[in-house]
Amino acid sequence: MSTGTPTELRAPERRGIADIAPRLEPLIIPIGALLGGLLAFSVFLVLLGKSPVDFFGLVYKAGFGTAFSWQNTLSRVAPLLLTALCVALPARLGLVVIGGEGAVVLGGLAAAVVGTALSGAPTAIGIPLMMLAAMLIGGVWIGAVGALRIRRGVNETISSLLMAYIAIALLNHLVEGPFRDPASLNKPSTAPLDPALRVGELPGMDVHWGFVAGIIACIVAWVLIERTTWGFAARIAGGNIRAAQVQGLPVGRLIVCFTAAGGACAGLAGFFEVSAIHGSANGSLVSGYGYTGILIAFLARHNPLAIIPVAILLSGFEASSGLIQRRMDLPDATILVLEGIVFVAILVSETLYGRFRIFTPRAEEQP
Numbered sequence: 001m002s003t004g005t006p007t008e009l010r011a012p013e014r015r016g017i018a019d020i021a022p023r024l025e026p027l028i029i030p031i032g033a034l035l036g037g038l039l040a041f042s043v044f045l046v047l048l049g050k051s052p053v054d055f056f057g058l059v060y061k062a063g064f065g066t067a068f069s070w071q072n073t074l075s076r077v078a079p080l081l082l083t084a085l086c087v088a089l090p091a092r093l094g095l096v097v098i099g100g101e102g103a104v105v106l107g108g109l110a111a112a113v114v115g116t117a118l119s120g121a122p123t124a125i126g127i128p129l130m131m132l133a134a135m136l137i138g139g140v141w142i143g144a145v146g147a148l149r150i151r152r153g154v155n156e157t158i159s160s161l162l163m164a165y166i167a168i169a170l171l172n173h174l175v176e177g178p179f180r181d182p183a184s185l186n187k188p189s190t191a192p193l194d195p196a197l198r199v200g201e202l203p204g205m206d207v208h209w210g211f212v213a214g215i216i217a218c219i220v221a222w223v224l225i226e227r228t229t230w231g232f233a234a235r236i237a238g239g240n241i242r243a244a245q246v247q248g249l250p251v252g253r254l255i256v257c258f259t260a261a262g263g264a265c266a267g268l269a270g271f272f273e274v275s276a277i278h279g280s281a282n283g284s285l286v287s288g289y290g291y292t293g294i295l296i297a298f299l300a301r302h303n304p305l306a307i308i309p310v311a312i313l314l315s316g317f318e319a320s321s322g323l324i325q326r327r328m329d330l331p332d333a334t335i336l337v338l339e340g341i342v343f344v345a346i347l348v349s350e351t352l353y354g355r356f357r358i359f360t361p362r363a364e365e366q367p
Contacts, residue, residue, distance in 0.1 A: 138267020
């Protein structure tokens with residue numbers, strides 16, 4: 001027969017709750033913010049005289065309702081996964097980099113230029129070189145944001161956004177000028193890629209291999225952050241950069257490396273857009289994937305593994321925009337309004353961490 005007091009008997013159970021509750025906070029608060037954003041958007045629809053039930057029913061039908069819908073959704077996921085990593089990796093160091101769109105367009109341009117130069121080359125040589133060029137340009141472009149932060153103290157949020165505009169201007173100039181294919185009359189583009197340098201689709205699916213590459217990139221990023229000394233040092237620096245510097249951690253090198261790694265991911269997204277979708281570099285590369293990646297990264301709390309389901313969800317939203325426009329007589333930008341409201345809800349939810357006692361149970365008093 002046990003002689004322990006009721007308090008002593010409940011202590012292990014309380015300790016278990018104390019261990020689990022803090023881990024639930026990063027999951028429950030973003031989900032609550034997402035639901036809150038959807039509720040606010042529903043009010044917006046009601047004010048427009050539209051039915052939220054019909055709207056979300058069409059979103060489900062177009063994004064996830066059938067096998068065709070799933071393939072349409074998954075075909076859009078690759079750039080969202082990779083651009084979200086462009087935000088999530090630097091965020092581990094406390095940096096807010098929102099200029100992934102610039103790395104996407106320059107990465108796609110680099111892939112197209114290298115692909116044109118390698119016309120006729122074997123697939124096993126041409127595609128890896130195109131990928132390398134796209135990742136290199138993207139890494140240098142966003143890595144420069146980290147270098148500006150370290151060398152000159154330039155705010156990375158502002159510099160990355162301004163550099164995105166510069167990148168888009170460079171794309172337009174080069175595609176309409178030095179790299180323009182004379183045959184592209186109505187829509188200036190680079191020369192079309194050799195068919196041997198086009199990325200194909202997964203067997204039995206209308207989804208290109210960029211989806212697999214994006215999944216692998218998220219897994220590798222998670223391993224880098226959670227299972228390596230570099231990731232551990234980045235988490236320490238993200239918590240307190242000055243303390244990390246006092247401890248002798250190479251904060252400057254970490255910032256440049258993690259921003260460059262994020263830029264390389266975004267550049268890879270540009271490669272897949274050119275090689276798997278467009279077949280050349282043109283104005284269609286400026287599609288807003290880099291900005292949607294910001295929402296995905298914040299909603300996933302910058303966790304590379306959580307980015308995967310969140311990107312699929314947002315991709316389903318975007319896949320439904322055409323059907324919503326036709327069936328509900330709403331503008332094509334309605335999905336952008338939804339994403340904007342959700343993003344605001346996510347930003348507001350950042351103020352809620354640590355405010356709920358259920359997620360921060362008090363330690364047991366020592367006898």
